[in-house]
Amino acid sequence: MTAKPEGKHPPEQSEMPLVEHLLELRGRLLKMTLAVVICFAAIYPFANPLYLWISDPLRELLPVGQTMIATDVTSPFFAPLKLALVLSVFVAIPFILYQIWSFVAPGLYAHEKRLAFPLLFTSVILFYAGAAFAYYVVFPLVFGFFTAIGPDGIVELPDISSYLNFVLKMFFAFGVAFEIPVATVLLILTGATTPESLAAKRPYVVVGCFIIGMLLTPPDIISQTLLAVPMWILFEFGILFGRLAKREVNEPQPDESSGQ
Structure with missing residues (x-):
């Protein structure tokens, strides 16, 4: 009888009964929930300083004597609470x-394992990089633009809840x-596409990046461009790494060729 190539077939534990799969899934969901709860318990005591830190890009641009306000009675409590909860998921x-x-x-x-784990690890790093890019690069430029174009005599007093919703949306948009x-x-x-096919569609991708930037960011050319240009550059990197990954998959592996 011909032996099964060791590297081409999933391990036998992937064939365990459905009930065991569901029990394992439940256990892992509980662990994920517990991780978020632990992170929240550690972060919530610092929720107010964290809110001040995340609002620095805007508060530093406000004129002297002007600050942020809470237009809702519960905002001073729920805004830092919401930030702590989102950061807990972010950290976990x-x-x-x-x-x-x-x-x-x-x-x-x-x-598949050889490629899946690097992709998973890279996706986490890229999401964090997108959020960091939004905070350190996009926010100072966007808030500088908005605070500079206001009519004379208008006092800017941003609401803390509205600001939090805005920055969380931007974090998510740039992270994704x-x-x-x-x-x-x-x-x-x-196999849904090929590097050559994607490269041929480059002009449409560039236009699509600017359309997505227009939909996900405020209606100003600065934030739209700061989202669209990195998206296009990352698309080019995706094509490059896609070629390398496809070459890795197509190359015969020693454990797959020595199973006879």
């Missing part, structure tokens, strides 16, 4: 993705936009 993302990886990894082929290389590589590896 690596552990959450690790639990997801541990759940699906037993059912993957060996060559920075995942373009991972999405591009996955499209190439699954």
Whole structure:
């Protein structure tokens, strides 16, 4: 009888009964929830200083004597609470993705595992990089633009809840936009497209990046451009790494050729 190539088939534990899969899934969901709760318990005592830090890009640009306000009675409590909760999920993302990886990894082929984990790790780094880019690069420029074009005699008193909703939306938009290389590589590896086909569609992708930038950012050319240009650059990196990953998959592996 011909032996099964070790590297081409998932391990046998991927065939365990459905009930065991569901129990394992429940356990991992509980671990993810517990991780978020622990992060929240550690972050919430610092919620007010964290809100001051996240509002620095705007408060530093306000004229002397002007500050942020709370137009709702409950905003001073719920705005920092919401920030702490979102940051808890944000901090727990690596552990959450690790639990997801541990759940699906037993059912993957060996060559899929070699590519899946780097893609998972890269997606976390890129999401954090997108949020950091928004905070350190985009916010100072965008808020500088908005605070400079207001009519004379208008006192700017931004609401703390509105500001938080705005920055969280921007964090999410830039974090997701920075995942373009991972999405591009996955499209190439699954056979949905090819690097050559994506390269041929480059003009349409550039236009699409600016349309997405227009939809996800405020109606100013600065933030739209600061989102669209990185998206296009990351798309080019996605094509490059997609070619490398496809070459890695197509190359015969020693463990797959020595199973006879």
